[in-house]
Amino acid sequence: MGTTDPEPARLPAVQSAPALPPATPSTPSTPSAAPSTPPAARAAAPSDATAAVPPPQGELAGDRALLNRTSTSERVADVLRSRIAEGFFPPGARLSEGNIGGALGVSRNTLRESFRLLTHERLLEHQLNRGVFVRVLTVEDVLDIYRMRRHVECGVVRQLAAEGPPFALDALAATVASGQAAAREWRWKDLATANIHFHSELVALGRSPRTDEVMRSVLAELRLALHVMDSPRRLHEPYLARNRDILGALRSGDAAEAERMLREYLEDSRRQIVAAYAQRLGGQDGHRGEGRHGDGHRGEGRRGEGAQPMGSGMGTTW
Numbered sequence: 001m002g003t004t005d006p007e008p009a010r011l012p013a014v015q016s017a018p019a020l021p022p023a024t025p026s027t028p029s030t031p032s033a034a035p036s037t038p039p040a041a042r043a044a045a046p047s048d049a050t051a052a053v054p055p056p057q058g059e060l061a062g063d064r065a066l067l068n069r070t071s072t073s074e075r076v077a078d079v080l081r082s083r084i085a086e087g088f089f090p091p092g093a094r095l096s097e098g099n100i101g102g103a104l105g106v107s108r109n110t111l112r113e114s115f116r117l118l119t120h121e122r123l124l125e126h127q128l129n130r131g132v133f134v135r136v137l138t139v140e141d142v143l144d145i146y147r148m149r150r151h152v153e154c155g156v157v158r159q160l161a162a163e164g165p166p167f168a169l170d171a172l173a174a175t176v177a178s179g180q181a182a183a184r185e186w187r188w189k190d191l192a193t194a195n196i197h198f199h200s201e202l203v204a205l206g207r208s209p210r211t212d213e214v215m216r217s218v219l220a221e222l223r224l225a226l227h228v229m230d231s232p233r234r235l236h237e238p239y240l241a242r243n244r245d246i247l248g249a250l251r252s253g254d255a256a257e258a259e260r261m262l263r264e265y266l267e268d269s270r271r272q273i274v275a276a277y278a279q280r281l282g283g284q285d286g287h288r289g290e291g292r293h294g295d296g297h298r299g300e301g302r303r304g305e306g307a308q309p310m311g312s313g314m315g316t317t318w
Helices: 039-044 056-064 072-083 099-106 109-119 139-163 171-182 188-204 208-225 231-250 255-280
Strands: 124-127 131-134 288-294 298-300
Touching: 056 072, 056 099, 072 099, 072 109, 072 208, 109 124, 139 188, 139 208, 139 255, 171 188, 171 231, 188 208, 188 231, 208 255, 231 255, 231 288
Parallel strands: none
Antiparallel strands: 124 131, 288 298
């Protein structure tokens, strides 16, 4: 008889899981990413909040041409810094992210970074639970601004005296011509801007991009101080002639004389602005907060004196 192979062992039957009921359409439990709009498209797409931009924002919207798709927060900061220097945003004004971001066509994140940069430059300040405001300077701020101007501007002209002529004066002469045209037409705000540009171009004669960058911030901060003057004409018109005299000295090759005139110019301007601040603070004589430093120049005295701020843009939102 032949042998029979043993029957293979049988595995126990595996019970199948009960069938699930048919699925009904529902929202997936795992959130899926919604199609996102590129940032550039989001910025460019008008919304109800920015479709009709009020006149001040409409003017600012013209600066959008200075930006492009590769613009950075530094470029936005450049635009805002220039607008502060030109008096477009007055001291004490609140800067609205919605209005300014819509006018320039940039995201809130980019604008916030620009605000941070300008806060570091002491042009803006962030107030908790209130927003971002253009700074209102104190007397001590003004004194320090003029101290910096004396070091930088007079230093540049002193350098020119050491190097000797000829000097590249076309851009400087253009600012004088612009100021003269503004004065003839009684455009005093434009005269103030031309005066700021005169000092910017004067520093540019030093051919130092780093110095130019420092002065852009200093001159923008200076513009905040000029808002305390009741009469822009009385402040700027006399200095237009002095700008012309400094230009004439440089054209004749006498940079040493130009430096002497500039030093007197800055001292007179400092005294005038500080006196205006003191008057706004309560009819003082204009020397509160000043003292004598070891370098022979008058400067700030006891810290904290004359530190009360004032601003023409208080309560304004841009």
